[in-house]
Amino acid sequence: MQPFFEATDYFPADTDGRVEAMAKVTGKAKYSAEYQAPGLCYGFFATSTVAAGKIVSIDTTLAKQADGVIDIITHEHKPLVPGLADETKIRESRFGLPVFHTDKIYFKGQPIALIIAETLEEATYAASLITAIYHAETHNIDFELSHPKVALKPDGKERGSLQAWQQAPRMVEAEYTIRNEVHNPMEMHATIAHWTADNKLKLYDKTQGVNNVQRTMARLFGIPNDNVEVMSEFVGGGFGSGLRVWSNTLAATMGAMQVKRPVKLMLSRPQMFMLTGYRPQCWQRVKLGADENGKLLGLYHQGRNSTSMYENFSEGFTRECRLIYTVENLKTESATVPLNLSTPTWMRGPGDCSGDFAIESTVDELSYLLKMDPVELRLKNISNEKDPETGKPWSTNYLSECISRGAERIEWKNRPTGSGQLTDGDWKIGYGMAVGMWGAGRQNASAGIKMQKDGSILVQTAMTDIGTGTGTGIQNVAHDSTGIPKNRIKIELGNSSLPPAPSQGGSTGLSSITGAIAAVCNALKQKLVDYATVVDNAYKGMNIADLLISETGISARSGNAPSISFTVLFDTNHIDTIAVEASAGPGDERQKFSFCSSAAHFCKLRVHTKTGKVKIERMVCTVDAGKVVNSKAAANQISGAAVGGIGMALMEEQNADNALGSLLANDLAGYHFAVNADAPIIEVAFINKPDFNSNPSGAKGIGEVGIIGCAAAIANAIYNATGKRLRDLPITPDKVLMG
C-alpha cells in the first residue's frame, strides 16, 4: 500500500497528533448544540410547502395545543428585529433571507414558523401540526431551461482580442454542466441563543467565524459588538457552509427574545439541504485555440450559475482560467440565473473548482487533438514566473514542479497516448491529470498569549478550527517561535471575546493567524526581556532573537546574561501572569507580488464497459502550499478534499423535481457523497518550500487546492480509458454506459 503522504527532505513526517484530539475522541469536545443554559427550551422550524408566492395565513391552533409548546413565532407574531424593520433595511442588511420579516415565499422549505417548546420532540411534533394557506405563484427551479434566457455580461478584464485567434490552427470548444452540490458537514447548523440581559446576547453557534456572527447579530439587533459574545469552540466541518450567518442563528435569537429564555435551534438534516447554502449548478462554455506546437493563443470562457430570487450569488468560476496559463487573448463572461431555491454560497474551492473542471477538460481535449502529452502541453503554457492576470511576479509558484513530481509518482509514462487502448477483460484502464490553483490570501488577525508562573502559555484567538487543524498549526508555530515545549502550550479558539480574527475560509485561516502568532510570540519575548532587565541589567536592550525560553526559565543565547528562573522572574516583578496581544496582516508585499497555492492531480482508474462502473485505482495529489506547518493535518486536508473531488466527479448531485419546485432525496442516503469504498488511499506529496512573503510561517493556504482539479483529472482519465468525453457532472454509471 502507498504511504498516506510522502515525507520529503524539506520536512520529516512528524508524529504529533492534534491538540484537540483527546477532547474529540473522548467526547469532551462540545459542539454548539451540546451546551446547556438555564431554562433552555427548544426551537424547530416549520417550513413552506410551496416554492413561490405569499403566505395568506398560518394556522397554529393545533400546534399551540400540543404538549410543551411555549410560543410560536411567525411573520405576524414576532419580536421585530430593528435591522430588518422594513424593506430598505432588509436590503441594506445584506443578511439574506429575512425570516419572519416577510410574507413572501422564495423557495420550498423556507421557514414560516418557529415552534418553541420544552423539549426537542415536542417542538418537532408541533411543527408538523402547522398548516398554512398560500397564494401560490408560478415557481421556477429549472436551471437548464432558464439559463439560456439570461444574457451574459463581461466578467473581468478582456485580454487581447477575441478576433485575433479565431483562425487558430487547433481549436476546441464545448459546453460543461455541473449539478447542485451541498456541503452537509457532519455537524448540523445549530444555535443556542441566550439574552443574558436586555441588550446582551450570548450565542453558541456553529460557524466558521465568530466575529462575523458577532458583527452581524449586533448590527441586526442594534446593540454594540461587545454586547454579543459568540462561541464556536469545536466545529464539526464546514466546507464553506459556516461562512455566512443563516436563519437558524437569527431565529433562535428572536425566539429567545420572545420567550425570555435561552433557545436552542438545530436544523434537521433535510433542512440542511436548503438553509445553509450549496454549490450552485452551472453551465459553462469554453473555447480554446492553440498553434500546432501547443502554444495557447486564446481562451473564451463563459458561464452561468443559479442563484436565489432574493439574493445574487455569483460563483466566479471564470477566475481560474486567468490564473494558470499564459494566454494573450482571453475573454470571460458570466451571469446568474435566479430560481426559486435558497441562496447558494461558497463551497470548498468555490468557483475555481467548477471553472477548473471546464478549463482542464478542454486543455485535455486539446492535447489529444494536438497528439501531445497533456503534461507537456501544460508545462509549456503554465505561467511560472508571473501572475498572467496582474503581470506581477509570483511570490512563489511551484506548479510545474507539482506536475513533474506527480507524473513520476503515478508512472505517467505507462499511460497510453490514445484513448481506449488499455483493457483488462471487460475493464478499460485510463490515466488522467489536471491542475488547480487558488489565490493565496491573507487577512488581518490578532492573537494573545498568557504566560503563567510555571512558564506554560495559553495562546488565544477568536479564529475557529473547523477540523482543519488550526489549533495544532498555531501550537507548532508558537513552539517554533518561542522554543516553549509543545506540551506547555495550550490553545484556546473560537470565542469572540478573544483577540479578533477573520473567518476560517478561502484557505486564508492559517496564513492569517500565523502572522499574528509570530507577532504575539515576539511581544511575549520582548516582555520577558523587559521583566528580566528588572532582575538583571545584563538583559537590558537584548535583541529578542537572543532570548532562550526553557521549561524552567529564560537565558541568553550568547553573552553574559545569567539564566533566570520563572519563579524569580515573576516574583521579582510582583506578577502572576504575563499577558500580551498582537495583530498582524498583509503589507506592501501584496503590492509587489501575486500569491497562489497550486496542485497537480493525477488519477488512474478503470471503467467497466458493460455496467458503467468506474473504479478509481490511484489518486496522486502533489501540492505547493508553501511551508507545511503540520504535515499530518495538511495531508488530511488534501486527502479529504480529493475525496470531495471524487464525489464531485462521480456522484454528488442534489436531485430536484422542476415541475413540483421541490428538492428530492434530501438526506444522506439520497444525496451521495463519496465514502471510503469509493476512494483509494490518496497519495499526497508537498513541495514544502516556504513563502515568507506570504506570512512569517512561510505557509500558503491549503484547504481549496486539494479539490480544484480533481474532477477534471477523473473525467480526463475516463476519456483516456474509454474515449468518452463526459462533460456533465456527476459522471454516474448511467452516463458512462450511455455516453
Next chain:
Amino acid sequence: MKPFNFIKAAGGTQTVKQKKRTGRFIAGGTNLVDLMKKHIEQPEELIDISGSVPASIGKKAAGIRIGAMARNSVVATNPDIIAAYPLLSKAILAGASPQIRNMASTGGNMLQRTRCPYFYDPTLPCNKRNPGTGCSALTGDNRMSAIVGWSENCVAVHPSDMCVALAALDANVIITGKDQLTKTIPFKNFHRLPGNTPEQDNNLPADALITAVEIPGNAFQKNCFYLKLRDRDSYAFALISVAAALHLNGTTIVSARLASGGVAHKPWRWYSVEQFLEGKQANAQVFQQAATLVQKEIKTLPHNVYKATMLQGAIEVALQNCLNA
C-alpha cells in the same frame, strides 16, 4: 414525531393479539423510525418484538430456518448460511452499512418501504403514501424507478438486497395471522406489484407477524454471485442488482436462478432466462445470449432507459462471476 405508546411484545401467539390496527411492530427500527420522523408513519403504539420473536438460525431437515428477529449482520456471517446459502450472505453484505445491518432484522428487511424520493416527502403527491394523489415519479424523477411490472399508479422499486437472494432461493415466509394461526407464504408471492393499490407493498395480512423465513436446500453453493450496481460503492441502494446461481454438472448448467433488485416493485425473478440456461453450457456466449432475453420483458421510463443496458450487462457479469466464485 407524533407521541406514541411503547410496549414490549407478550411473546408467542399473544403478540398478534396485542396488535391494534393503529399500532406497529418495531424490530430494528431502522426504517420505521425514519418514517415516523417524517410523519409518514404515525403509529399510536409501538410493540417491541426484539425480545420475543425468534432470532435464531437453525438447520432443518430440508433446509434452514431464520428467525424473523435474526439481525442482518448475524445472518450474513452465520457459518451455516455461508456454507449452504452463500448467495444470501453476499446479498445482505451488499446492503446498507455495518451499523444498519447490526440493527436490521430479517422480518423488517422484507417489510422496508421503497426509497422513492417522492414517497419520503409528505408534501409531494404519491399514491403509495397517500392513495389517489398521483404518482410524481411517473412524470418526474424516475431514474431509479422500475422497468418491469410497474403501473401508472406507481413505478417504485423494492429496495432490499436480502430479498433478491431470498427470491432467487425460493424461500418461504412463516407468519402468524391475527387469528393466531401459522401460515406459510412462498417468497415469490410475498411482495406484490403495484397495480391499482400501490399502498400495499406485500401480501402480509393486516396485523400479522412474520416469525421466520425458511430456505430449502439447494446445490448453488459453488457457483453463485451477487452483483450490485449503485451510485457509490457502499451505503447506497441499487440502481440494478443481480443475484445469480448456477448448479453445474461439469460445464453443463443443471439449473439456474436469476433475480434482480432495482427493477420492480418486488424482487424480480427472470424465469425465462433461467429456463433458457438450463441444459446449456456455462460459457460467455451463452451468458450473453441469456442476458438479452430480459429485453422482451422490460419497459423503461424516460429517465431510466439506461437500466435496460445496465441490466443486460449486469446479468452477463453476474453469471460470468458465478464461474469465478
